[in-house]
Amino acid sequence: MKTHEKKLYQFKAAVIAAAGHPIRLAIIDFLKDGEQCVCDIAKHVEAQRSNVSRHLGVLLKAGIVEYRKEGLKVMYCLKTPCVLDLANCVVNVLRKQARETSTLLKRL
Amino acid sequence: MKTHEKKLYQFKAAVIAAAGHPIRLAIIDFLKDGEQCVCDIAKHVEAQRSNVSRHLGVLLKAGIVEYRKEGLKVMYCLKTPCVLDLANCVVNVLRKQARETSTLLKRL
DNA sequence: TAACTTTGTGAGCATATAGTAATATAGATA
DNA sequence: TATCTATATTACTATATGCTCACAAAGTTA
Numbered sequence: 001m002k003t004h005e006k007k008l009y010q011f012k013a014a015v016i017a018a019a020g021h022p023i024r025l026a027i028i029d030f031l032k033d034g035e036q037c038v039c040d041i042a043k044h045v046e047a048q049r050s051n052v053s054r055h056l057g058v059l060l061k062a063g064i065v066e067y068r069k070e071g072l073k074v075m076y077c078l079k080t081p082c083v084l085d086l087a088n089c090v091v092n093v094l095r096k097q098a099r100e101t102s103t104l105l106k107r108l
Numbered sequence: 109m110k111t112h113e114k115k116l117y118q119f120k121a122a123v124i125a126a127a128g129h130p131i132r133l134a135i136i137d138f139l140k141d142g143e144q145c146v147c148d149i150a151k152h153v154e155a156q157r158s159n160v161s162r163h164l165g166v167l168l169k170a171g172i173v174e175y176r177k178e179g180l181k182v183m184y185c186l187k188t189p190c191v192l193d194l195a196n197c198v199v200n201v202l203r204k205q206a207r208e209t210s211t212l213l214k215r216l
Numbered sequence: 217t218a219a220c221t222t223t224g225t226g227a228g229c230a231t232a233t234a235g236t237a238a239t240a241t242a243g244a245t246a
Numbered sequence: 247t248a249t250c251t252a253t254a255t256t257a258c259t260a261t262a263t264g265c266t267c268a269c270a271a272a273g274t275t276a
Contacts, residue, residue, distance in 0.1 A: 001134065001154055009130040009137075015198045017128030021234085022117040025124070026109065029117075038253060046109055051235060053254055058233095063205045072243050072252045082200045089197060090123045092190040097171045129264085146223060159265060161224055166263095180222045180273050 018062030019086050023047055024055050027076075031065065032084055035077035126170030127194050131155055132163050135184075139173065140192055143185035 019025060026045045030036060036044075042052040056076055059065040066079045078084070127133060134153045138144060144152075150160040164184055167173040174187045186192070 001152065006130065006134075009133045011202055012195050012198045013128050013130040013133050015201050016124060016133070016194060020121050020125030020128045022114065022121040023234095025117045025121050026114075039251090044109065048236070049253070050237080050255085054234080057254085063201050069243095069253095074253060080201045080204050082197055085197045086124060086194060087120050089190055089193045090120045093123050093171050093188045094119055096188050131264095147221090156266070157223070158225085158267080162264080165224085177223095177273095182223060 015062050015064065016086070018058050018064060019083060021055065021058075023052070024059055025087060027052070027055060027059065028064065028078065028083055029087065031076065031078045032081070035068075035075040037070075037073040037075055039073065041076065123170050123172065124194070126166050126172055127191060129163065129166075131160070132167055133195060135160070135163060135167065136172065136186065136191055137195065139184060139186045140189070143176075143183040145178075145181040145183055147181065149184065 019028065023045050027041055030041060030044050038049060038052060038056065041056070042049045045052065047055075056065065056067075059076075060067070063079060064083050065076050067074050067076045069075075127136065131153050135149055138149060138152050146157060146161060146164065149164070150157045153160065155163075164173065164175075167184075168175070171187060172191050173184050175182050175184045177183075
């Protein structure tokens, strides 16, 4: 593996890792229809505002979301809507898991 | 958010998190052309075998890879090749980042 | 059987991550 | 100005993750 290949895997992994948390995944999903303030995001994902603020920081650092200030509020939105595809890719893995489990259970 | 929605985000996040590590991403990429033994995987990603073994355990638990034993060797392969799409989804995020950085640097 | 190869795992350490409570900051409003 | 609201940040704790070394297990070969 060449050095630049390794670097590229690091960059990709950083973005994927940022998406790999249930709350952050819920946030990404919530933002699919447009921008939302931290306040409403926190309500929707049912987590503390300070915690949501942290998770938004992670998504921001990874380049997944961006924000603009509007008065008191800070509005966040998806920077590249294609991150929504991430969750879709994973569904196939979950489906395969489910099929296996159900096959296994039938043999009980 | 309903309880089953939360559960689903947890399941999805578990799979995404499993993919969100540079070495594991390199392993997934290396397996795209077919099964490989731990030994060769370790050589390719340039990491210690015990470490690679651990990473393979993570991918296995997440349902991303599966294995079969062949003599001394254990051959791993992708269980659902669609995980390869994960890395592709992320490329757009990285491209956006790159464009921004270069725009910024032009103003120096 | 003894030595070797391949893989997995336990122990231990360093670091990263997630969450909470309290505080700081910035803007809006009375 | 004083107060309220929305958000970010600091400090802290608990837990998870990544890595390495050493060793164990299983199969191969001499």
